[in-house]
Amino acid sequence: MVPGLAPVHRYIDEHLDEHLARIQEFLRQPSISDDGTGIEDCAALLRSYYAELGCKEAATVPTAGFPGIWGWYDVGAPKTIVNYCMYDVMPVAGEDWISPPFEANVVDLPGLGRAIVARGAINSKGPYRAWLNALESIIAVNGKLPVNVMFVAEGEEELGSPHFKQVVDAVMPHLRTADAVLNCGASQDPNGEFSMFLGNKGVIDFELRVSGARWGRGPSEYSIHSSNKAIVDSPAWHLVKAVSSLTTEDGNAVAVEGFYDDVAPPDDEDKELMRELATRFDPATWASIYKVNRWMNDMPREQIIEKYLFSPTLNITGLGSGYTGPGCKTILPHEALAKFDIRLVRDMNSAGMLPKLRRHLDARGFADVEIRQLSGYEWSRTSHKSSIVQACVKTFRDYGVDPVIWPTSGGSAPMYLFTREPLNLPLSTAGTGHGGRAHAPNEYYVVEGKGKIAGLADCEKFFCDVLYEYAMR
Amino acid sequence: MVPGLAPVHRYIDEHLDEHLARIQEFLRQPSISDDGTGIEDCAALLRSYYAELGCKEAATVPTAGFPGIWGWYDVGAPKTIVNYCMYDVMPVAGEDWISPPFEANVVDLPGLGRAIVARGAINSKGPYRAWLNALESIIAVNGKLPVNVMFVAEGEEELGSPHFKQVVDAVMPHLRTADAVLNCGASQDPNGEFSMFLGNKGVIDFELRVSGARWGRGPSEYSIHSSNKAIVDSPAWHLVKAVSSLTTEDGNAVAVEGFYDDVAPPDDEDKELMRELATRFDPATWASIYKVNRWMNDMPREQIIEKYLFSPTLNITGLGSGYTGPGCKTILPHEALAKFDIRLVRDMNSAGMLPKLRRHLDARGFADVEIRQLSGYEWSRTSHKSSIVQACVKTFRDYGVDPVIWPTSGGSAPMYLFTREPLNLPLSTAGTGHGGRAHAPNEYYVVEGKGKIAGLADCEKFFCDVLYEYAMR
Incomplete structure (x- = not known):
């Protein structure tokens, strides 16, 4: 524990039922970006949360799609963090749930104990509201947060964040004054292990379409x-x-010419992290989670x-033509798709990639094959030597935990809008707690905690600690 | 008109409303082999039709799937024909019809006049019941048919006739005494042109499946x-x-080794028919029906x-994997499919084909790729010099029509069970009349007739004539 935070921790313990209720409130408000269900109401609810915290600005940011939300908590602290939120969730149509996905009931899950079962429980409304609970607790006990916070939220992450840049651009002058990005979540796997990811990969989602008419x-x-x-x-x-x-x-x-042109090899920092990873990462556990019997090559x-x-990578996510029943x-x-x-x-840009694909197809008699881009993110990286990452690592270690640090995750997210030009902010993610089944039925977020897995109260305490740890640097 | 049939033709004109009602009755009884809807009831109805005609045997033939029906009309005539019937129809789920598919209403269709709109209207229950109407008319007027008829029906044609061989085998001793197969239908295209097909291609329907588990x-x-x-x-x-x-x-x-091994080149009779076809077949009309802008090569x-x-041919009918929404x-x-x-x-056998495919895949690192056969027919051919074909051609010509004779259709049907070993029966199809939209919404069968397209009464008269034309040979 960060010295002096005992009263805050106590406050969390005493208000845990209310905190749980706030999480349930947030999850009970649907926000399905796939068809827009509840999105506007959820945006209004999130804005009210920022206002409640005492933000001097708490506003809807209109975009060409669903609105972003901007919250500016400013107490003149020396440091300012940016905090990202996605308030949308995946659809639930056709899914079979043990508890209705927008009732957010607390259910006793075998081996995991009491957990909230809801769409968005882990991805990402559950841990996000827990983070806001932690901030409210600090303000309730200490009067204010130890840092200024710029909240930047979007309601289209599950669609590939098509308009998030519009949200970021709208508040760019403010963001230019920030010091770092801190996103708190629940980073424990089912075994209780902790991971930190210092970046994301970029991604381009696209389709190839052949039609007789076009051909x-x-x-x-x-x-x-x-x-x-x-x-x-x-x-x-x-x-x-x-x-x-x-x-x-x-x-x-x-085999597309130029595909690998800009790939950056691992640098010294990467190699250092990889050596450490090699002692921590167990391919067998990973293989058992993904039901993979043999690795590539x-x-x-x-x-x-x-x-x-x-x-x-170039991965096929879907193939469709004719009749498959x-x-x-x-x-x-x-037609075929x-x-x-x-x-x-790192160092690959999305911009040049589909033109390379176009040239490849044109040169081989496939000029008629339509390329349709669906969404895209750029890659993101932060040095593990940055102050925000070190604050997170230190907090984990104070809890007796040595997190597994990954130079990047294999997944993608819109973090490049913060970490690359023009902002170039360092970014870290941290948090205890566990949830699972994102994008699937019976998505859950553990409340009770069991064995090495932290319960809700400990998660919120960790969030308080990491914030102070950073503020004190 | 075949001499002496004027009273039968008159009878048809006088009973046309009843004949139309019998067609509607048959169509109003669903018989969807895809899910079995109405199949048993339709089988019973068809059996009652054969009994009504005076068949000495009218029986259900059990199979491992839906039942076949056997009807044996035997008046000791010198000649015996076999007559094939499929009493099943395609499903209608998710389709949008101008008139409910099992109400079999008569609807005025633009450019076509009055027509029955129903699932099975043209494929094949409409023309089949018209054929039975013709037979009933002959019996009503002349007391009996000029030939013996062996009716062999199945309720699984739309599934690829998986058990039709069981039906044929069950009555094989009788079929061995038959002289020819005659199937009457509606062979006019929308322009009123007539086609005869002297055979079918064989077909193998199959899937290739890849699964991570199997691989x-x-x-x-x-x-x-x-x-x-x-x-x-x-x-x-x-x-x-x-x-x-x-x-x-x-x-x-x-590119599968041995795929083309047994392909028979066109023989002299084929070449003769092709020369004739070349003067009649208009690729432009065909291209406009199928919306094909350029032919292969x-x-x-x-x-x-x-x-x-x-x-x-090796044709892809479907591709499926992952997400395609x-x-x-x-x-x-x-997995992927x-x-x-x-x-x-002609001369290609289905039996050797999938083993060749298996060897091809095995030799290229695809031993894990599963081949799953779904259904199959062998090819069928009859010489245009055979008596049954000549009877059909003669009847067309008596109507002032020169039919387009195709050595084979491009499609497939279970006729090889009659035309190849052990029966080796000659087979012909003939008929006037027009229908369309088989396997699609608003399937129809023209009742009124317009321009060159024969109406129902003329269709039935043609069926009578062709039967006598064959009997008299």
Whole structure:
């Protein structure tokens, strides 16, 4: 514990039922960005939270999509942190839940103890409201936070944050005065291990579409009887050939010219972190979580880590054409679709990538194949030597925990808007606690805590500590 | 008109309302083989039709699937025909109809006049009940048919006739005594042109399936976060590579060793029919029906005809993996599927084909890719010099019509069970009348007739004539 915070910790213990109720309140307000359900109401609720904290500005930030929210807590402290929030959640249609996804009931989960079951429970409204509970506790006991906070929230993260840059740009003059970004969450895995990620990969989501109409070959308007294959070209075959041309035979290396051009090799800091990771990361545990029996190329541990962190990928997320139900339909489909994501590692820019793909396809007789970009993020990185990261690491260690530090996560997020030009802010994420089943039925956030997994009160206490740890540097 | 049939023709005109009502009755009884809706009741109804005609045997033929029906009309005539019926229809779920698909209402269709709109209207219950109406008319006027008839019906044609061989085998001793197969339908296209097809292609419907579990690589149980592509193999890429290996780059020639081994080139009779076809077949009309802007390889007319009739195909009917809806999902799918049909031309056997595919895949690192056969038919052919075909041609010509004779259709049907070993029966199809939108909403069968298109009364008269024309030979 950071010295002097005992009264705050006590306050959290005494108000835990209310804190739990606030989390439930936030989760009970749907905010499904997929179809807009509850988004406006959830935005208003979040704005009210910032106002309640005593923010001098708590405003909706209009965008071309769902609104962002801006909250500015300013007590003239020497340091200012930026804090990111996504207030939207994934849809629940067609899912089977043990407790209704927007009732946010506390359920006893086997092996985990009491947990809130709700859409958004772990991703990300549950831990976010816990973080706000922690801030309220500090203000209730100490009168104010030890840092200024700029809250920047969006309601479109699950859509790929198409308008988050508009939110950031709207408050850019303020953000230029900030010192760091701190995002608190629940970072324990089911075994109670802690991870910190110093960055994200970039991502480009896109589709390749073949249509007979666009191609000028094959059926142009609808699927036709498959007997016509003898004399009519097939958009589905055309797509398969176009897709197949993009990688080596094993599907693991990209054959698009220039794809790997800008890839930065691991630097000295990366290598240091990787050496440490190699002693902590257990591929067998990971393989058992993902039900993967053999790693690509049967790689040894060190190579798995390096590949995972530093290699870009071209992944098929979906294939669709014609009929795929039971039995058969004798059709020659008039269109075909493949969906992909490209993960970008450090020094790769998203901008040049699809033009390279375009040139690749054009050169191979696939000029008709349409490329449609769906969303994209750039990569993000922060040095582990930065003050905000060191504050998080120190707090973990004060709790007797040595977090596993990853140079980057394999996933993607819009953090580059803070960590790269023009802001170049260092960013850290930290937190105790555990949740799971993000994007799936029965998403949960542990309340009770059990074994090595922190309960809600300890999570909130950790958030208080990390904030003071940073403020005191 | 065949001499002496004027009273039968008159009878048809006088009973047309009743005949229309019988067609509606048959169509109003659903018989969806996809889910079994109404199948048993429709089988009973069809059996009652055969009994009504005076069949000495009218029985259900149990199979491992939906029942067949056997009707044996035997008046000791010198000749016996076999007559095939499919009493099942395609599903209608999710379709939008101008008139409910099982109400079989008569609707005035623009350009076509009054027509029955119903599932099965043209494929095939409408024309089939018209054929039975014709037979009833002959019996009502002349006391008996001029030939014996063996009715063989199945309720699984839309499923690929998986058990029709069981029906045929059950009555094989009787069928061995038959002389020919005659199937009457509605063969006019929207322009009023008549076509006769002297055979079918064979077909094999099958799937290729890749699963991480079977492969021993990639995610084995569920789709995982796509960031894992950096270190985990992809079943979707594996499928794309396997599928791509099956053809040349244009998707039009099959690269599986031995695929074309048994293909018979056109013989003299084929060449004679093709020369005639070349003067009748208009690729532009066909292209406009199928909305095809350019033929494969920009072939000239003669080559289109030869390719269509005499080349086997490997066609993709479906592709499926992961997520294909709007936007994107960041997943690495654990399984992938491709569906295909192979069309077999004369002298190709279905039996050897999938083993060749198996060897192809095994030799290229795709031993894990599962091949799952869904259904299959063999090819069928009858000489145009056979008595039954000549009877049909003669009847057309008596009506002042010169039918377009195709050596084979591009489609497939279970007729090989009659036309090849052990029965080796000649088979012909003939009929006037028009219908359309088989397998689609607003399927119709013209009742009124307009311009060159025959109405219901004329269709039934034609059926009577063709039967006598054959009997008299």
